[in-house]
Amino acid sequence: MYPKELKYDREHEWVRMDGDVATIGISDFAQDQLGEVVYVDLPSVGDVVSTGESFGEVESVKSVSELFSPVSGEIVEVNSELDDAPELVNNDSYGDGWMIKVKVDNLSEVDALMDADSYEAYLAEEA
Amino acid sequence: MGEQGRRTPLYDEHVALGARMVDFAGWQMPVQYAGIIEEHTAVRDAVGIFDVSHMGEFRVFGFEAKDALQRLFTNDLDRIDALGTALYTVMCDEDGGIIDDLIVYHTGDLEYLIVVNAANREVDWDWITSHLPETVEAVDESDRTALIAVQGPGAMAVLRELAGSGWEPPARFAIGEAKLDGTPVLVARTGYTGEDGAEIVCHESHAVGIWRALLSFPEATPCGLGARDTLRLEMGYPLYGSDMDRGTDPVTAGLGWVVPKAKTGYIGAEAIARVREAGRTHALVGMTVSEGVPRHGYPVLHGGTEVGKVASGTFSPTLGHGIATAYVPVELSTPGTELEIGIRRKVIPAVVAKPPFVKSTSLSAVGS
Numbered sequence: 001m002y003p004k005e006l007k008y009d010r011e012h013e014w015v016r017m018d019g020d021v022a023t024i025g026i027s028d029f030a031q032d033q034l035g036e037v038v039y040v041d042l043p044s045v046g047d048v049v050s051t052g053e054s055f056g057e058v059e060s061v062k063s064v065s066e067l068f069s070p071v072s073g074e075i076v077e078v079n080s081e082l083d084d085a086p087e088l089v090n091n092d093s094y095g096d097g098w099m100i101k102v103k104v105d106n107l108s109e110v111d112a113l114m115d116a117d118s119y120e121a122y123l124a125e126e127a
Numbered sequence: 128m129g130e131q132g133r134r135t136p137l138y139d140e141h142v143a144l145g146a147r148m149v150d151f152a153g154w155q156m157p158v159q160y161a162g163i164i165e166e167h168t169a170v171r172d173a174v175g176i177f178d179v180s181h182m183g184e185f186r187v188f189g190f191e192a193k194d195a196l197q198r199l200f201t202n203d204l205d206r207i208d209a210l211g212t213a214l215y216t217v218m219c220d221e222d223g224g225i226i227d228d229l230i231v232y233h234t235g236d237l238e239y240l241i242v243v244n245a246a247n248r249e250v251d252w253d254w255i256t257s258h259l260p261e262t263v264e265a266v267d268e269s270d271r272t273a274l275i276a277v278q279g280p281g282a283m284a285v286l287r288e289l290a291g292s293g294w295e296p297p298a299r300f301a302i303g304e305a306k307l308d309g310t311p312v313l314v315a316r317t318g319y320t321g322e323d324g325a326e327i328v329c330h331e332s333h334a335v336g337i338w339r340a341l342l343s344f345p346e347a348t349p350c351g352l353g354a355r356d357t358l359r360l361e362m363g364y365p366l367y368g369s370d371m372d373r374g375t376d377p378v379t380a381g382l383g384w385v386v387p388k389a390k391t392g393y394i395g396a397e398a399i400a401r402v403r404e405a406g407r408t409h410a411l412v413g414m415t416v417s418e419g420v421p422r423h424g425y426p427v428l429h430g431g432t433e434v435g436k437v438a439s440g441t442f443s444p445t446l447g448h449g450i451a452t453a454y455v456p457v458e459l460s461t462p463g464t465e466l467e468i469g470i471r472r473k474v475i476p477a478v479v480a481k482p483p484f485v486k487s488t489s490l491s492a493v494g495s
Contacts, residue, residue: 035353036164038442039420041473057471059420061163061442062353064471 001028002120003094007113009070010122014094017110022071025098026058026089029123035060037089040082042099047075049102051109056099058089067099071109077101131155135180136273136334144349152246154181157351167357167444169348170279170320171488176341177276177350179326180334183248184272185255188238189263196231196239198393199258201377201386207233213300213317216385218254219395223376223402227251228367230317232302240302240313240328242274244367258394273334275327277341278350278358280489282324285344286314296325299490308340319355321362323489360441360450363413363482369423369439370411370452378402379454381411410460411438413482414451419470421451426469427477429459437468443484450484451477 002008007015012030016023031037039059049055049069056067078100082088089097104110114122132155141148146157157178159166169175187196197204202216213232217225227247232240243251248269256265277286283296289307290296297303302315313328329337341347356366365371371380376399378386386399414421421440426433440451451468459466464479 035159036162038164039418041419059442061357061420061444062158064420064422 002116004116006094007070007110007115008119008122009068009113011068011070013068013070015070015110015113016094016098017104020104020107021076022073022102022104022110023098024070024100024102025093026067027119028093030065031090031093031097034058034065034090035062037086040086040089040099042078042082043075045075045078049073049075049100058086069102070113071102071104072106073102073104075100076103133181135178136331137178137180137275137338140335140338141178141349146349146351149352151352152181152244154245156181157349159351159353160349163351163353163357164444166348166350166354170322170350170354170358171445171485172280174277174279174281174285174324174344174347175320175350175354176338176347177278177352177355178273178334178338179276179355180273180331181245182274183243183245183251183267183269184274184328185241185243185252186234186238186266186268187241187255187259187263188235190237191260191262192237192239195259195263199255200229200231201390201393201395201399203387203390204231204233207231209233210235211297211301211303213302213315217371217377217382218251219377219393219399220254220373221394221398223395223398224373225367225371225375225377225380225382226254226373228365228371228382230315232315234302234313242326246368271331273329273331273337275329275334275337275341276318276320276324277327277347278318278320278322278324280323281346282322285341285347286325288344289340290314299323307337310337312337319364320358321364321483321485321488321490322358323492356439357441357444360439360452361443361445361483361485362488363452363484365411365452366439376402376407379407379409379411407457409435409454410457411452411454412460413480413484414453414466414468414477415446415480415484416449416451416468416470416475416477418449419468419473419475420449421468421470421475421477425451427453427455428467428469428474429455431467431474433469434459434466440468445485452482455479
């Protein structure tokens with residue numbers, strides 16, 4: 001449920017690195033807590049995001065959650081598929097349910113995120 | 128997710144089915160099992176089963192029972208003189224404020240069954256019993272009564288199967304006896320989803336047996352309060368606490384149809400007549416949005432100025448977009464009026480629309 005090659009933050013986003021570009025989505029835990037996602041509000045390509053700041057929102061029938069960026073940098077791609085198929089966030093949270101790609105300013109920020117084991121320990125603590 | 132709160136007789140069944148439990152009006156209730164949209168769709172397409180045992184059931188009987196209830200309720204009990212018929216109504220205070228909305232069933236000679244909202248059970252009981260003459264008896268049956276809703280185009284077929292041959296199901300908005308799997312129950316052809324179906328009233332000790340018998344049908348899906356809310360809002364059915372409360376009169380709430388103009392002598396009649404005469408200043412309207420999900424309390428704007436707040440709001444699984452109700456000034460209440468809803472950082476265009484939002488359901492076939 002928590003792929004080893006990803007990094008995680010305390011707000012339940014995950015990060016997959018490819019060079020200096022971070023792909024960001026929400027974890028299996030987060031999508032399960034939300035329930036069926038019906039709407040994802042994402043920023044635009046070229047926008048700049050900062051660590052810990054909201055970059056969008058994800059809504060289920062019952063609730064809405066802010067999306068917080070685990071890194072700082074410029075958005076180079078957003079997943080426009082989610083406009084028509086927000087359920088991808090539930091069905092494939094680590095794959096087609098990704099949300100944004102960010103060109104990361106400072107790669108050491110990524111190193112500071114939790115690995116899968118730490119994230120699972122964090123979840124166990126939270127629950 | 129606290130573990131405190133009252134439990135219905137079906138609590139363990141919900142937990143065993145993997146339900147997500149939430150607090151609702153002091154009760155531990157299932158908000159969803161597999162998922163709200165899946166459950167919603169099951170009700171629109173097949174059969175959904177809901178535990179609504181948290182609701183209150185009062186039995187009122189005696190020679191003057193009808194007269195006493197005529198004084199308490201806005202709607203006219205003459206409409207349910209025939210045994211086994213039922214009536215939706217509100218109960219108001221002297222100022223016309225809505226104490227609760229409820230269904231009253233004429234279950235027997237000189238006898239009525241009243242089903243009320245869980246959140247108002249104590250207030251309703253105190254109000255009703257303090258206004259009954261000595262010749263009328265009331266019994267709070269809530270603790271020993273379970274209520275299970277069976278809703279959807281296939282609901283009545285499931286009930287026929289369980290009731291056995293020879294059972295004649297009650298007509299729409301009527302109630303009758305049945306033996307389901309050998310258990311004596313009342314079957315009320317009512318609901319809160321807009322689909323055909325029924326609500327089963329039974330002794331709490333039989334709830335688990337009936338619940339399991341219903342779920343033994345492959346077409347039946349257990350449904351939580353989440354789907355109950357999306358289903359009722361698609362039909363524009365009001366929810367007490369969101370769409371109306373003690374500060375709202377039934378005319379403003381769009382419930383003038385349960386307050387017959389010819390009826391007098393009930394509590395709140397004078398106040399409601401004054402609203403009718405002066406004309407209401409605000410109205411509860413339906414609204415649709417093309418993006419985002421409107422929710423209770425979000426501001427409703429007209430040309431950038433706040434003119435009201437969202438009363439009920441959700442995502443409509445059937446329509447695939449957001450729907451809402453809101454109190455707005457009457458001059459902005461005409462269908463087609465363009466308003467906006469402040470959905471957190473964004474202002475989203477919204478259009479006034481006359482509910483029901485979903486026009487065609489299995490109820491359209493039997494008539495409501």
